[in-house]
Amino acid sequence: MNILKKILSVTISCLLYTALTFGQTSKIDSTNTRLVRINPDKASGTTVSQLFDEVKFIPLETTKESVFGKISKLDFVDNHFIIFDADTYSVLIFTNNGKFTGKIDAGKMAKQNDVNDLTTKFGGFKIVKVLGENLIQIEKGNYDLYFNLNANFVKKQPATKRLENSPSSITNSDYAYKLNWVDKSDKEDLVYKIAFFKKDSIYAKFLPLNSIKHRGDYLPNGNRENSDNFQSRYFITNDYALDIFEVRPPGLQLAYKISMPIKNVLPKNFMEDPKYFGYLKRNNFFKENPDVIYALRNISQFYDQLWFQLSSSKETRSFIYNLKTNGFFNIKNIEPDQLSSYLPITDEGATFNFANYGILLHKDQYIYNSIPSLAMFIFKDQNTNKQVIYPEALDNYFKTENRKSNPVIVQLRPKQN
Numbered sequence: 001m002n003i004l005k006k007i008l009s010v011t012i013s014c015l016l017y018t019a020l021t022f023g024q025t026s027k028i029d030s031t032n033t034r035l036v037r038i039n040p041d042k043a044s045g046t047t048v049s050q051l052f053d054e055v056k057f058i059p060l061e062t063t064k065e066s067v068f069g070k071i072s073k074l075d076f077v078d079n080h081f082i083i084f085d086a087d088t089y090s091v092l093i094f095t096n097n098g099k100f101t102g103k104i105d106a107g108k109m110a111k112q113n114d115v116n117d118l119t120t121k122f123g124g125f126k127i128v129k130v131l132g133e134n135l136i137q138i139e140k141g142n143y144d145l146y147f148n149l150n151a152n153f154v155k156k157q158p159a160t161k162r163l164e165n166s167p168s169s170i171t172n173s174d175y176a177y178k179l180n181w182v183d184k185s186d187k188e189d190l191v192y193k194i195a196f197f198k199k200d201s202i203y204a205k206f207l208p209l210n211s212i213k214h215r216g217d218y219l220p221n222g223n224r225e226n227s228d229n230f231q232s233r234y235f236i237t238n239d240y241a242l243d244i245f246e247v248r249p250p251g252l253q254l255a256y257k258i259s260m261p262i263k264n265v266l267p268k269n270f271m272e273d274p275k276y277f278g279y280l281k282r283n284n285f286f287k288e289n290p291d292v293i294y295a296l297r298n299i300s301q302f303y304d305q306l307w308f309q310l311s312s313s314k315e316t317r318s319f320i321y322n323l324k325t326n327g328f329f330n331i332k333n334i335e336p337d338q339l340s341s342y343l344p345i346t347d348e349g350a351t352f353n354f355a356n357y358g359i360l361l362h363k364d365q366y367i368y369n370s371i372p373s374l375a376m377f378i379f380k381d382q383n384t385n386k387q388v389i390y391p392e393a394l395d396n397y398f399k400t401e402n403r404k405s406n407p408v409i410v411q412l413r414p415k416q417n
Contacts, residue, residue, distance in 0.1 A: 026204035030254040037259045038328050040310055043319055045333035048340040054413035055340045058098045059397035060406040066100035071370045073124050074360040077134045080149045084124045091125050093151055102151025109140050175249040196250035204250050207238045235299040242296055263291045286313035298358030302414040316355045342388050343379050345410055350375035367412050373405040
């Protein structure tokens, strides 16, 4: 009887993954989990044309009004790029060829908003469809403000009550979600990585962390947890772990478990042993163990290509794993070729935009990231010994712009095999 109980226990454990099962933490489906074995130090190089069918560089027009720093959020709708720059708190609009068409900033919003709301800050934008037209919605003060793709004001309406833990809606779903959700009914002071709601009531919650026990020793993994209507497969990761979860409302599936050499892996008792608690202790541990990976972040999947980043105390590296061939590539070592006009497809090795933000958008068959002009001109200078014929738009960009100009959007179409 005891043997039977043990067999049942092992079987159930294999089928369902539960992280720190406090309270009513929901179970995670792990029936189709795939183990991915990698060695970060032995990732291969390859060429751009081996991974992509199409590469296009789209310079964004630089004018006195359109100049900005970096792309904090990107969307593409009705042949227009919609960009949020968190440094200047502005939304900028460009055509699919990079021509500037309009800007929404604090001054434009102040004319439509409460006179008492003098703040310049806001958290980004959403694309919503109103009477068949795609509009830019911005939550500001007491109102939701709506603008068209020419940055012209359309309407405002009183904002729905914005609660600290109000969930975000999920397109084509009866559920809403909240990241890093605090369940105030819990006595254990737990913060859940993700929770699902149905009709404003909690439905399921996953991946708890004791906020009191680990107060002060939390190192954020920097993951761009941005579902944006779940237009593609959406993944999240847990802190200090090498598991990749796919969000499938109203649940999670343990999609991939990353296996690495022992020198790259945290101690098994890292989250439980007090000798690792506290920021100073953890900081010292990572300094003494620079090869240990503390964050798995910015996960995306395009066909058979699994993209992700690994962070240690000494660096953040970006990789692509081919789920069909088991090929493992360091993005920094992807060699430019004729398909990319002998230019790299990210800014790795020159600046840190891709290391910080990763892929900005996946829409239809394309993925998008951006390269600062500083890096673009560094890469161009590295091509002086090559007879490169750049596409017209890119050639004109190099002739008329400089290292302080707007970023360049890179549009990539990954191979499907």
